[in-house]
Amino acid sequence: MPSQPKGQKRPADVIGNAVRVTRIATGEEADDVMDDGKSAAAKELGAKGGKKRAANMTPERRAEIAKKAADTR
Structure with a gap:
């Protein structure tokens, strides 16, 4: 899977990404945001x-x- 600038893993295909975004928006899945390590x-x-x-x-x-x-x- 490709990794985004902040290291989040996202599905490579468009449909999979749309499903993930919908799940995050409805609260079924948590959106894990990586900390960049800076204070x-x-x-x-x-x-x-x-x-x-x-x-x-x-x-x-x-x-x-x-x-x-x-x-x-």
Whole structure:
């Protein structure tokens, strides 16, 4: 069976997947969600990372990074 990004096992065929989703929706079957292993504090800090990095950079450095990204594209 293919595994989804968070490791949940799902049926490979469309009909089997539809049956599983229906069972989860009606409460006949539990939807097991895998924990990604990160604490809530780590997730919160990770979400702030890019903004914090940009705030600490000089405008020249930000322009340098933007030019490099544009050239790569």
